[in-house]
Amino acid sequence: MDITDFYDTFFEEAEELLADMERYLLELDVDEPDSEQLNAIFRAAHSIKGGAGTFGFDALQKTTHLFENLLDHTRKGELRLRRDIVDTFLETKDMLSDQLDAYRNGDEPDQEAFERICQTLQRLALEEIGQDLDSGAPVASSPQSAVKAQPEPEPEAPVVQGAASGSDLRVVALLNVGEKDRQLLVEELGQLGEVVAHGGDEACYEVTLSSSVSNDDIEAVMCFIIDTDQIKIRDAEAGGAPEAAAPAAAPAVEEPQAVPTPNQAQAAVEPAPLASSAASVKTDSIKTDSEKPAKAKAKAKGGGESTSIRVSVDKVDQIINLVGELIITQSMLDQTVSEMDNVANSALQNGMSLLQRNARDLQESVMSIRMIPMDFVFSRFPRVVRETAAKLGKEIELVTEGESTELDKSLTERIIDPLTHLVRNSLDHGIEPPDVRQAAGKPRTGKLVLSAKHQGGNIIIEVIDDGAGLNRDRLLAKARENGLPVSDAMSDDEVWQLIFAPGFSTAKEVTDVSGRGVGMDVVKRNIQGMGGHVQIMSRPGEGTTIRIVLPLTLAILDGMSIKVGNEMFILPLSAVLESLQPSREDLYAMAGDDVVLKVRDEYLPVVAVHEALDVPKAKTELTETIAVIVQGEGRRYALLVDDLVGQQQVVVKNLETNYRKVPGVSAATILGDGSVALILDITGLHRLSREKKEKRRPERKPALEALTVKELEI
Amino acid sequence: MNQTNDAALAAAEAHNREFLVFSLGEEEYAIDILKVQEIRGYENVTRIANAPDFIKGVTNLRGVIVPIVDLRIKFHLDKVEYGGQTVVIVVNVEDRVVGIVVDGVSDVMTLSPDQIKPAPEFGVTLSSDFLSGLGSLDDRMLVIVDIDKLLTSDEMALVESVAD
Structure with missing residues (x-):
């Protein structure tokens, strides 16, 4: 196995650690930093450094090394935090991300940027604590951290560091290790150095070892046989460390069944988090003189958090596909069974319903x-808001609601960009500068709310600001200037939608943040591409709410199956408003070959599906068909179909994978009988039917005249 | 002497290629067997509106939506019938899966390089761009189709062209 196999794991873990780091940095209270948070930031830097050293990512290792030392001074209270220091830290974090990306792509990171950030950190250290980072680092510069392959926060790391390296005597305590494993381990230790003495019982067996190998290496070797929690290494002469190890061993002794046969091994591990936290509190107190019980709690929690696994999206998609297949097979079986004799096969039928x-x-x-x-x-928005607000000189409080609302992963990734744009926009145009707010009798600090909630089969994401709101007159004036067809009689809703027009910006001046007029139309297009839509609510002086409505997932769709001729199609249920049988008096011919249907005082363009899609043997007599009223891109249409078949959930299959985009069709799905049905795209269908009509215009005249005449007769 | 012969033979064998031979009406065609994924019957094809006539539609191949092309229509054959004998050859072309309808599959043949003659300039229907050559086997002539080029060409309208 090649070491490069582990690269991906490292990259992903480092990325997560950096994300954590950023979160903690942002949460940090500059005047009274929480030592737990400082520790967490330090640990993240330390873990990344360890991994970077192992894989030979020099620039990353050096940067994290400097950063880590600085953080170490911070957590010890030797470096007083200021806002600009936190900013430098955030900048460093960004630099680490960049370096990580470069390594991930197989490149070397930007040398110039690397040197610059190192200088910045060095200078900061010199100015603030008068210490050169490279020489004066008392902790964590020990070489063994470079060997650490697993960048996980290690509660017992301080103990290890206390012992440092060197060819002196060390006591390796094995907790709850059975006789057989013990022998093996003693032999293994013998390979690493000289075993001076060993003895003890199962609960705590101590091996005194004289070796120059680092503690981490010893641990790494033994981890092949036993769990990390079962190993305690301390310096034989060290004063504080044995005391630390003693309470660690104590709870372990209480464990009654201490012979770790495979099925008991887990039981033996259980008291370990407790033990290690006890140990780390002790060592922390030696190091920092600030004993806080909260730390122990948090660290114990950190130890037991590995309850998730990383799986590639491809694998998940494959499972989803297979399950889709299973459902189809199941409904095929179901159909066959339902045709069989009820009485004779009742067991089979019970089995089927269970299946x-x-x-x-x-x-x-x-x-x-x-x-x-x-x-x-x-x-990621606390950061965006913090930076944008600083740039604009505004005071903003960000509130997020409904963080636990779940959304399909592919959609979450695609929503980030549009949402960032909307947030920036709200900060720039929505929320006023503090002075203006004060003059308007509002608190100086503006409030921006990001919220997410489920509603039916949709997720609703809102960006709410308490700013000035949209200015109707200015929007209309701007629209006229841009040559858009507008009138004063337009409803508020229609006016608000103007901001999504391409090239539209009401900002008086172009700022660094927004106002170039590109973007809002892209936002709208992106969201429509995800099968969603955007609504705007605004009240002058009170603020604006931009609401994004998205389907929960792209992979499954609530569909309505319809029949045209002998062919089956699926309509997205979210688009269907109602269906009705059109009566002759509600159908009107318009401009020769267009037909509109009057539904409750509204005239809807009629789209005959069989015409748009050339379906043979479909009902052509309008009054015999069924009109399904659908909504697409904010407009309503009446689709004429032969029959409504039913509602069902369908698994959406991409047509473009092996074929190409088909006009009027958004995707395909597989029905219960194994055949393929196309999912209709409403606006595409309307466009298609219009194109068709234009093409056919000369030859189709007579037929349409007949319809017109009929209409006129009534 | 013997050794050089063997080596020459081995070299020749290394250049031998296997082809799947199928029939369209009276004519025999061949495609590189490595492109073939499977052979199945013609059934349950869902029509796609506003597509060229030789694109019969799409079908469900174990959860994957696969377009079906009828080469008989594409090559303007007189008789196009669908029955129990109609066969679909599922091919893998540039990470895409496409099914092609043919009248029948006859056998798999190994052709050595000297059995493959360059294709002459053809008429309008089948541009020689889409041919790798003509295979001669006793008194039979096999039209060797470059299925990659044919199926990804603009005129097949199977792949979204860059201009779209």
Whole structure:
């Protein structure tokens, strides 16, 4: 196995650590920093450094090294935090991200940037604590950290560091290790150095070892046989450390069944977090003289958090596909069984209904794998808001709501950009500068709320600001200037939608943040591309709410199956408003070959599906068909179909994978009988039917005249 | 002497290629067997509106939506019938899966380089761009189709062209 196999794991873990680091840095109270948070930031830097050293990422290792030392001084209270220092830290974090990206792409990081950030950190250290980082680092510069391959926060790391390296005597305590493993381990230790003495019982067996190998290496070797929690290494002569190890051993002794046969091994591990936290509190107190019980609690929690696994999206998609297949097979079986004799096959039928329930449950569980909480998206906004607000000289309080609302992973990734744009826009145009706010009798600090919630089959994401609101007159004036067709009689809703017109910006001047007029139209297009839409609510002087409505997932769709001729199609249920049988008096011919349907005082363009899609043998007599009233891109249409078949959840399959985009069709799905049905795209269908009509205009005249005449007769 | 012969033979064998031979009406065609994923019957094809006539539609191949092209229509054959004998060859072309309808699949043949003659300039229907050559086997002539080029060409309208 090649070491490069572990690169990906390191990159992903480092990325997570950096994300954590950023979160803690942002949460940090500059005047009274929480030592737990400082420790967490330090640990993140330390872990990345360890991994970077192992894989030979020099620039990353050096940067984290300097950063880590600075953080170490901070957490010891030797460096007083200021806002600009936190900013420098954040900048460093960004630099680490960049370096990480470069390594991930197989490049070397930007040398110039690397030197610059190192200088910045060095200078900061010199100015603030009068110490050169490279020489004067008392902790964590020990070489063994470079060997650490697993960048996880290690509660017992301080103990290890206390012992440092050197060829002196060390006591390796093995907790709850059985006789057989013990022998093996003593032999292994013998390979690393000289075993001076060993003895003890199962609960705590001590081996005194004289070796020049680092503690981490010893640990790494033994980890092949026993768990890290079962190993305690301390310096034989060290004063404080044995005391630390003693309470660690104590709870372990209480464990009654201490022979770790495979099925008991887990039981033996259980008291370990307790033990290690006890140990770390002790060592912390030696190091920092600031004993806080809260620390122990947090660290113990950190130790038991590995309850998730990383799986590639491809694998998940494959499972989803297979489950989709299973559902289809199941409904095929179901159909066959339902045609059989009820009495003779009752057992089979019971089995079938059980299978159906299980299959549905399975499908739901599998789909839920793809769902991730909105926190994934929201967590990056504190940074965006902080920086944008600073740039604009505004005071903003960010509130997020509904972080635990879940959304399909592919959508979460695609929502980030549009949402960032909307947030920037709100900060720039929505919320006024502090003075203006004060003059208007509002608190100086503006409030920006990001919220997410489920509603039906949709997720609703809102960006709410308490700023000045949209200015109707200015929007209209600007629209006229841009040559857009507007009138004073337009409803507020229509006026607000103007901001999504391409090239539209009401900002009086172009700022660094927004106002170039590119963007809002892209935002709208992106969101429509995800099958969603944007609504705007605004009240002058009170603020603006921009609401994004998205489907929960792209992979499954609530569909209505319809029949035209002998062909089956699926309409997205979210687009269907109602269906009715059109009566002759509600149908009007218009401009020769267009037909409109009057539904409750509204005239809707009629789109005959069989015409748009050339379906043979469809009902052509309008009054025999069924009109399905649908909504697409804010407009309503009446689709004429032969029959409504039913509602069902369908698995969306991409047509473009092996074919190409088909006009009037958004995707395909597989029906219960194994055949393919196309999912209709409403606006595409309307466009298609118009194109068709234009093409046919000369030859179709007579037929349409006939319709017109009929209409006129009535 | 013997050794050089063997080596020459081995070299020749290394250049031998295997082809799947199928029939369209009376004509025999061949495609590189490595492109073929599977062979199945023609059934359950969903029509796609506003597509060229030789694109019969799409079908469900174990959860994957696969377009079906009828080469008989594409090559303007007189008789196009669908029955129990109609066969779909599922091919893998540039990470895409496409099914092609043919009248029948006859066998798999190994052709050595000297059995493959360059294709002459053809008429309008089948541009020689899409041919790798003509294979001669006793008294049979096989039209060797470059299925990659044919199926990804603009005139097949299977792949979104860059201009779109």
